[in-house]
Amino acid sequence: MILSVTGLVKTFGAVRAVDGVDLSVAPGETYAVVGESGSGKTTLARCVLGLIRPSSGSVVVDGADTAKISSGELRLLRRRVQIVFQNPHASLNPRMTIERLVAEPMRIRTGSKGAALREEVVADLERLGLGTAHLSRYPHELSGGQAQRVALARALALRPRLLVLDEPTSALDVSVQAQILNLLADLRADDGPAYLLISHDLAVVRHLADRVGVMYGGRLVEEAPAEQLFDAPAHDYTRQLLDSVPGRGRASMDLSLGVQP
Amino acid sequence: MTTLLSVEDLEISIGNGRPVRGVSLRVGPGEIVGVVGETGCGKTLTGLAVLGLLPPGAHASGRVVLGGRDLLGQDRRAIRGREVTMVFQNPGTAFDPVTTIGGQFVRVLRAHTGCTRKAAYARAAELLTSVELPDRVLNAYPHQLSGGMLQRCMIALALSCEPSLVIADEATTALDVTVARQILRLLLQLQREHGFGVMFVTHNLAEARDICDRVYVLYAGRVVEEGTASAVLDGPRHPYTRALLGALPRLDAPRGRLDSIPGSVTHADQGCSFADRCTDVRDLCRTELPAARDGVACHFPGGAA
Amino acid sequence: MSKTPPIATLPERGVYRRLLRDGPAVLGFALVALLVLVAAFAPLLAPFPEQGAGAASVADRNLAPSLTHWFGTDAMGRDILSRIVYGARPALLVSMAVVGLAVLVGVPLGLIAGFRGGRLDEAIMRVADMFLAFPPLLLAMVVVSLLGPSLWNAAIALVVSWWPWYARLVRGLALSLRERPFVEGARTLGLRDITIMRRHILPNCSSPILVQATTDIGTVLLAAGSLAFIGLGAQPPTPDWGLMVAEGRTYVFSHWWMSAFPGAAIFLAVLGFNLLGDALRDALDPREVGR
Numbered sequence: 001m002i003l004s005v006t007g008l009v010k011t012f013g014a015v016r017a018v019d020g021v022d023l024s025v026a027p028g029e030t031y032a033v034v035g036e037s038g039s040g041k042t043t044l045a046r047c048v049l050g051l052i053r054p055s056s057g058s059v060v061v062d063g064a065d066t067a068k069i070s071s072g073e074l075r076l077l078r079r080r081v082q083i084v085f086q087n088p089h090a091s092l093n094p095r096m097t098i099e100r101l102v103a104e105p106m107r108i109r110t111g112s113k114g115a116a117l118r119e120e121v122v123a124d125l126e127r128l129g130l131g132t133a134h135l136s137r138y139p140h141e142l143s144g145g146q147a148q149r150v151a152l153a154r155a156l157a158l159r160p161r162l163l164v165l166d167e168p169t170s171a172l173d174v175s176v177q178a179q180i181l182n183l184l185a186d187l188r189a190d191d192g193p194a195y196l197l198i199s200h201d202l203a204v205v206r207h208l209a210d211r212v213g214v215m216y217g218g219r220l221v222e223e224a225p226a227e228q229l230f231d232a233p234a235h236d237y238t239r240q241l242l243d244s245v246p247g248r249g250r251a252s253m254d255l256s257l258g259v260q261p
Numbered sequence: 262m263t264t265l266l267s268v269e270d271l272e273i274s275i276g277n278g279r280p281v282r283g284v285s286l287r288v289g290p291g292e293i294v295g296v297v298g299e300t301g302c303g304k305t306l307t308g309l310a311v312l313g314l315l316p317p318g319a320h321a322s323g324r325v326v327l328g329g330r331d332l333l334g335q336d337r338r339a340i341r342g343r344e345v346t347m348v349f350q351n352p353g354t355a356f357d358p359v360t361t362i363g364g365q366f367v368r369v370l371r372a373h374t375g376c377t378r379k380a381a382y383a384r385a386a387e388l389l390t391s392v393e394l395p396d397r398v399l400n401a402y403p404h405q406l407s408g409g410m411l412q413r414c415m416i417a418l419a420l421s422c423e424p425s426l427v428i429a430d431e432a433t434t435a436l437d438v439t440v441a442r443q444i445l446r447l448l449l450q451l452q453r454e455h456g457f458g459v460m461f462v463t464h465n466l467a468e469a470r471d472i473c474d475r476v477y478v479l480y481a482g483r484v485v486e487e488g489t490a491s492a493v494l495d496g497p498r499h500p501y502t503r504a505l506l507g508a509l510p511r512l513d514a515p516r517g518r519l520d521s522i523p524g525s526v527t528h529a530d531q532g533c534s535f536a537d538r539c540t541d542v543r544d545l546c547r548t549e550l551p552a553a554r555d556g557v558a559c560h561f562p563g564g565a566a
Numbered sequence: 567m568s569k570t571p572p573i574a575t576l577p578e579r580g581v582y583r584r585l586l587r588d589g590p591a592v593l594g595f596a597l598v599a600l601l602v603l604v605a606a607f608a609p610l611l612a613p614f615p616e617q618g619a620g621a622a623s624v625a626d627r628n629l630a631p632s633l634t635h636w637f638g639t640d641a642m643g644r645d646i647l648s649r650i651v652y653g654a655r656p657a658l659l660v661s662m663a664v665v666g667l668a669v670l671v672g673v674p675l676g677l678i679a680g681f682r683g684g685r686l687d688e689a690i691m692r693v694a695d696m697f698l699a700f701p702p703l704l705l706a707m708v709v710v711s712l713l714g715p716s717l718w719n720a721a722i723a724l725v726v727s728w729w730p731w732y733a734r735l736v737r738g739l740a741l742s743l744r745e746r747p748f749v750e751g752a753r754t755l756g757l758r759d760i761t762i763m764r765r766h767i768l769p770n771c772s773s774p775i776l777v778q779a780t781t782d783i784g785t786v787l788l789a790a791g792s793l794a795f796i797g798l799g800a801q802p803p804t805p806d807w808g809l810m811v812a813e814g815r816t817y818v819f820s821h822w823w824m825s826a827f828p829g830a831a832i833f834l835a836v837l838g839f840n841l842l843g844d845a846l847r848d849a850l851d852p853r854e855v856g857r
């Protein structure tokens with residue numbers, strides 16, 4: 001297992017944002033955490049990334065328990081788990097060029113300098129569909145899709161074992177979303193990292209995930225292989241989520257059900 | 262067929278840019294009309310032009326006819342909030358944070374109807390009931406309410422003066438899926454009760470399919486396809502609409518590669534703006550702007566060989 | 567409530583164009599440029615260079631403004647225009663040094679306080695509050711009584727009371743930047759805090775710091791003048807504007823020019839920096855900070 005989360009609890013004051021979650025992600029697997037705002041999925045992701053320490057329970061990344069190591073070791077462990085955020089422009093330092101943005105993590109992994117480093121950066125960017133013309137640009141000069149590719153390049157430069165994708169396409173247009181989703185599928189096939197996909201968009205989840213955990217009120221209320229979850233949802237909340245996915249026409253609106261506030 | 266709103270050949274220029282290049286669309290009384298497209302297609306500007314809320318420096322030409330009157334270039338303050346209202350994307354920032362919901366309803370109601378404070382409160386409570394919120398919401402401040410509740414408040418506020426047209430601009434985009442669904446149902450239900458027309462501006466094709474009677478698909482400032490929601494979204498004829506639907510991940514489709522649209526939006530000065538990204542492009546597409554025929558602005562609709 | 571147009575430019579873009587478009591900005595820029603030029607070329611510009619530097623000329627005492635002495639002469643017979651021209655040097659030097667040192671002390675402390683938070687933040691900010699609560703004049707008197715009155719001791723006193731403003735400013739910025747995805751992303755790269763602060767936080771604070779510093783140069787210039795005026799700053803025969811105002815004070819009814827012209831110099835210099843600071847604020851648009 002790349003990631004094993006056991007009995008994870010994170011409280012903020014009296015609020016139990018994550019209230020006892022167990023999940024594990026195997027190498028190369030895509031595990032999707034589905035939930036709405038306030039479900040605790042973002043807090044879960046931040047614990048996995050080592051950005052916050054859990055109140056109790058354990059997060060084991062690549063065999064190392066994040067609770068049992070020093071903050072210095074935790075800092076280095078973080079490099080094995082990277083993240084891609086929802087808003088690509090907010091996740092890139094506006095004062096750095098694309099080249100510097102990708103070179104920063106690249107240098108950490110390879111230790112290269114100068115021309116060699118530049119070559120590595122160019123190679124990675126090309127793999128993600130960006131040319132050398134972008135090297136000297138700043139993030140605001142890129143479209144959303146291009147910026148998200150840079151964010152991906154930056155996250156992948158360390159060759160992480162696990163990539164947390166936090167709503168990676170929800171800020172993008174449909175046509176661009178398709179490009180990024182295809183890219184994510186290609187990278188995975190190409191001996192890439194395992195994905196922990198955080199999303200509320202079930203169509204995206206269906207498209208990418210191998211297993212799905214449905215989160216509600218800080219707990220995983222259902223966990224199943226993707227096919228099974230979408231074909232035969234077991235939990236009421238999962239069914240409600242699936243019923244909310246738009247696109248089945250006016251008849252699906254079923255006004256007779258009424259509207260609960 | 263009678264017409265509530267008719268936009269004819271609307272063009273909007275901002276500085277050197279021409280983000281809207283001749284949009285014509287029509288909303289009938291009690292009809293829900295989708296205006297769908299991606300970022301930069303001109304859908305939001307079109308909605309704002311109807312309300313007369315274009316950003317400073319924007320210049321609009323063409324005709325915006327509501328209830329028989331051409332509104333463009335006229336002061337629309339008297340109409341805004343009464344005959345036409347808008348539901349915005351982000352309910353969190355559309356409300357004044359230091360006034361209670363009740364206070365904001367009273368302010369709007371009194372400005373438009375000149376009724377007494379007491380009458381305004383009573384009407385506000387009535388409106389909240391219609392969007393299925395309890396009266397106590399009147400005493401709440403915006404930050405005490407969830408996004409879904411605020412969006413209900415905004416819809417209630419939009420309906421306060423019995424408008425004939427409601428413009429909903431990405432009204433569900435900032436909401437969670439289950440909440441978005443409830444808001445859509447609510448909008449549909451209220452529309453049936455009150456019979457107002459809706460201009461439903463969205464990037465979400467799936468939602469448009471669920472709620473709209475007819476849709477207009479916009480690309481690079483022009484309408485590329487129009488028709489009933491099911492005709493356009495189940496049997497798209499314009500290559501852009503087809504590509505867009507192919508790019509959409511779906512619950513009921515097999516996994517696999519999605520069709521992405523290569524390149525990015527460009528406004529062509531000659532020919533069809535979609536030509537550079539179109540898989541069926543011919544020479545004619547690059548030289549001559551396709552006129553709308555039978556609801557499709559394409560020289561070779563349906564990918565005819 | 568329309569969507570904001572997708573124009574997210576770096577603040578630096580087109581700054582010069584925007585600066586030149588508005589009148590007060592041009593005036594501010596011109597005044598500051600004039601001050602810098604005058605300070606740089608004082609010996610060439612002053613009609614009586616040696617008097618500007620301090621040499622007395624007893625024969626020409628208390629002369630009213632004339633064609634030879636445009637701004638008149640003082641009680642020691644020195645040409646006031648020359649004194650003012652020479653006075654630009656300490657004025658500019660001291661205020662820039664004070665602001666520079668305050669930035670050097672305040673910015674790192676504010677960065678650490680804002681980014682690290684917790685007890686360290688508490689400690690740094692309480693110390694800063696203490697310095698802010700102390701009346702600057704009183705502080706200056708303490709420093710001066712310890713080290714003796716001079717221009718540079720007055721400068722030290724001003725640095726001591728000025729750095730907390732920068733610590734506060736930067737702490738607030740760091741606090742909000744800390745939560746930004748790009749900073750969280752930097753943390754997942756396993757970078758050291760010091761690297762994150764230097765590479766990711768500080769560059770995104772630079773615009774507001776620059777604006778604040780520009781305005782502060784004017785304010786410090788005024789404060790240094792005040793200290794000189796009450797005898798805690800520059801000492802004779804330094805050609806200091808505040809000191810000149812003080813020296814002319816006793817003759818203000820009979821020989822108005824002795825105080826009026828150096829006073830006007832202070833006014834114009836402070837005005838220049840304030841206008842320039844405001845213009846920079848508008849041109850760099852604080853809403854864009856950290857974008």
